[in-house]
Amino acid sequence: MPVDIPGPASSVSVQHEPFDVGAEIAAIAAGRPAIGAVASFVGLVRELPGCPGGLSAMTLEHYPGMTDKALEDIVGQARGRWQLQDVRVIHRVGRLAPGDAIVLVVVAAAHRGEAFAACEFIMDYLKTRAPFWKKEETRDGGHWVDARDADDAAAARWDV
Amino acid sequence: MPVDIPGPASSVSVQHEPFDVGAEIAAIAAGRPAIGAVASFVGLVRELPGCPGGLSAMTLEHYPGMTDKALEDIVGQARGRWQLQDVRVIHRVGRLAPGDAIVLVVVAAAHRGEAFAACEFIMDYLKTRAPFWKKEETRDGGHWVDARDADDAAAARWDV
Amino acid sequence: MIKILYFAGLRESIGSSGEEIALPPGVSDIARLRAHLAARGEPWGSLATARNLRTAVNQRMVDEGAAVQDGDEIAFFPPVTGG
Amino acid sequence: MIKILYFAGLRESIGSSGEEIALPPGVSDIARLRAHLAARGEPWGSLATARNLRTAVNQRMVDEGAAVQDGDEIAFFPPVTGG
Numbered sequence: 001m002p003v004d005i006p007g008p009a010s011s012v013s014v015q016h017e018p019f020d021v022g023a024e025i026a027a028i029a030a031g032r033p034a035i036g037a038v039a040s041f042v043g044l045v046r047e048l049p050g051c052p053g054g055l056s057a058m059t060l061e062h063y064p065g066m067t068d069k070a071l072e073d074i075v076g077q078a079r080g081r082w083q084l085q086d087v088r089v090i091h092r093v094g095r096l097a098p099g100d101a102i103v104l105v106v107v108a109a110a111h112r113g114e115a116f117a118a119c120e121f122i123m124d125y126l127k128t129r130a131p132f133w134k135k136e137e138t139r140d141g142g143h144w145v146d147a148r149d150a151d152d153a154a155a156a157r158w159d160v
Numbered sequence: 161m162p163v164d165i166p167g168p169a170s171s172v173s174v175q176h177e178p179f180d181v182g183a184e185i186a187a188i189a190a191g192r193p194a195i196g197a198v199a200s201f202v203g204l205v206r207e208l209p210g211c212p213g214g215l216s217a218m219t220l221e222h223y224p225g226m227t228d229k230a231l232e233d234i235v236g237q238a239r240g241r242w243q244l245q246d247v248r249v250i251h252r253v254g255r256l257a258p259g260d261a262i263v264l265v266v267v268a269a270a271h272r273g274e275a276f277a278a279c280e281f282i283m284d285y286l287k288t289r290a291p292f293w294k295k296e297e298t299r300d301g302g303h304w305v306d307a308r309d310a311d312d313a314a315a316a317r318w319d320v
Numbered sequence: 321m322i323k324i325l326y327f328a329g330l331r332e333s334i335g336s337s338g339e340e341i342a343l344p345p346g347v348s349d350i351a352r353l354r355a356h357l358a359a360r361g362e363p364w365g366s367l368a369t370a371r372n373l374r375t376a377v378n379q380r381m382v383d384e385g386a387a388v389q390d391g392d393e394i395a396f397f398p399p400v401t402g403g
Numbered sequence: 404m405i406k407i408l409y410f411a412g413l414r415e416s417i418g419s420s421g422e423e424i425a426l427p428p429g430v431s432d433i434a435r436l437r438a439h440l441a442a443r444g445e446p447w448g449s450l451a452t453a454r455n456l457r458t459a460v461n462q463r464m465v466d467e468g469a470a471v472q473d474g475d476e477i478a479f480f481p482p483v484t485g486g
Contacts, residue, residue: 223459
C-alpha cells in the first residue's frame, strides 16, 4: 500500500487581522520532509520618503468577490511554472498604520531557486493583477496611491 | 537638530540553537518605518529524494575562525550592490534532523526588488563561499555531501 | 440586467459603488459599455476621462474588447496598488 | 611557524584537524605548500589527489597563487556545502 503523503497544497486569505509570519512558515514546513527551501516576503506600510511622520494611516480597499480568485489564479500560474511544495498568500485589508504588515507570501520547494523565483513572481503579479487599492491619509488629507510603472515592468519580466 | 535615526545594521550568527524566523523578522522591522519590504529564506534539512526515511541526521561542520568573517563579507558585498535597511544571517552547526532549519537570511529594504535580489545573492554566495560542510548519516553510514554544480552556476550569475 | 461595480478613486469620483442596469441595446463589449455609461454625463464623466482604467468581467481582469452579456458582473477600477 | 587546518572529508582522510610546522624553505605560495605537504606521503596523499580543493589564508578564501608567509593560518578543505 502506498503511504499517504499529503499532496501539494496552497491557500490564500484576505483578512483584516494581522498574521504571524513564523507560524505560517512553521505550518508549511511541518511534517513535509521534501521541503528544503522556504522563501518568503512581507510587505509593510512604509513611511513616505522625505515625509517622516506624515503618513498617519493607510486604508486597503479591495473587490471582495474577486480577490480570492485573483490570488488563487496567480498562485496557480506559479505552480505551473515551478515545482513547488506549498504556497501561502495572505493579504490584509482595512485600516493599517505605518509599520503594519500588508502582505505575506510564503513559497516552499525542494530547492531555493524555485522558491525564490515563485515568491518574487507572485508578488510581481499580485502588484499588477490583484484588486487591492491603497489610500493614504496624511496631514493634508487622503489620496489614492498611484500605480508604479516599476511594478508593471517587474510583472512584464515574467512573460519572456 | 537632526533626529537620531538608527543607521543601517546587520548581524550574522553561527549557532547550535534553533532560531525563530518570526521573531527575527519582527526585530528587524520594529521601529524602522523606512522598511517596506522584507524578503527571507529558510533552508531546511531535506529528506533524500527517492530515499524517504533514509536520512537519520546531518552534521554541519564549520571553520570557526572564518565563518563569521565569511558571512560578514558576503553581507558587505550585498550592501555594496543594493540599498538595504538591514540584514540578518543565522547559520546553524552541529547535529540536525530532517525538517530542522539550517540557515536563515532576512533582508529588509525600502522596495521588494532590492530585498529579493540581496536575499538570493547572499544565499548563492553563502553556498559557495562560507566554510560549512554537511555530513549525512543514513542506514548505510555517513558520507560528506558533494557540492552541487548548480550552486556554482547560481553564484556565477552575480558576477555579470 | 447587468451589475456594474466601481472601486477606489473611481468609486469616489462617481459617488457610487455600483448600479444594476438592463444591458443597453447595441452594447456587446466593455469599450461600448464604458462609452454608454460615460455618455450619460455627470457623475459618470470620469469613466471617459480616467487614465488606464482596468476592467473585470465576472471577477476576471479583461481588456476593452471583452464581451459583455446579460447577467454579467462588470467592474471598473484604477490600476491596482496592493501588496 | 605556520598553522595548517584540514576540514570535513579532507580532515577525515588525513586523520588530523591540523598541524603547526615551520614555513618550509622555498614555499612562498599555496600551490607550493600543498605540493610540499603532499610529498611527505601518507596520510597526506589526499592533499595531492583531492579534486577542487579550496584554500583559505588567514580566514579568507584564496586561490593557489596566493602568497604564504610565516605566521599565517592556512586551511585546506573541500568545496563548501552549507546553507
